[in-house]
Amino acid sequence: MSSAYRILCLSHDPALTIETPDWNRPEHAEAAIRDGVDGHTDCDLMIGRYSYPLIAIGCPRTFDLPEHLRGTVLRCCHGSTQWIDKGWLLLLTAAYQSNDPAMRAAIEAGNHGCLPWERLRRLRVELGITVVGPEPYPSIGFVGEKP
Numbered sequence: 001m002s003s004a005y006r007i008l009c010l011s012h013d014p015a016l017t018i019e020t021p022d023w024n025r026p027e028h029a030e031a032a033i034r035d036g037v038d039g040h041t042d043c044d045l046m047i048g049r050y051s052y053p054l055i056a057i058g059c060p061r062t063f064d065l066p067e068h069l070r071g072t073v074l075r076c077c078h079g080s081t082q083w084i085d086k087g088w089l090l091l092l093t094a095a096y097q098s099n100d101p102a103m104r105a106a107i108e109a110g111n112h113g114c115l116p117w118e119r120l121r122r123l124r125v126e127l128g129i130t131v132v133g134p135e136p137y138p139s140i141g142f143v144g145e146k147p
């Protein structure tokens with residue numbers, strides 16, 4: 001089954017899908033981000049892989065994202081797109097919002113470079129999740145305004 005690829009802008013809250021041609025290879029989305037997306041050159045962009053619905057999220061090559069995001073919004077650094085399956089996104093989202101001490105310890109211990117809470121929170125519509133808490137982990141990546 002073939003997949004489709006769209007660019008998501010996480011500088012919007014919630015993230016929005018950028019209108020693009022129908023892409024069936026991730027390289028199309030990667031090239032568009034590398035070349036700069038009209039109106040989104042300063043934005044935090046990710047790639048959605050759809051087999052309708054969404055099945056994975058790709059964090060683009062670090063060098064292709066705006067420099068001002070590095071170290072704040074972006075804690076990650078990689079030379080090619082990092083793909084994260086939706087199942088893991090949902091588990092991580094649940095863990096971020098859990099009050100279970102073991103879950104909180106696991107979250108605090110991890111790096112989660114591509115997926116600080118703020119990025120996951122902004123993907124809530126795309127992921128079909130309900131955000132139940134306010135900023136639960138300011139120390140590991142909550143930036144920006146309150147919900």
Ligand SMILES: [Zn+2]
Nearest residue numbers: 059076113114
């Ligand atoms: Zn990343």
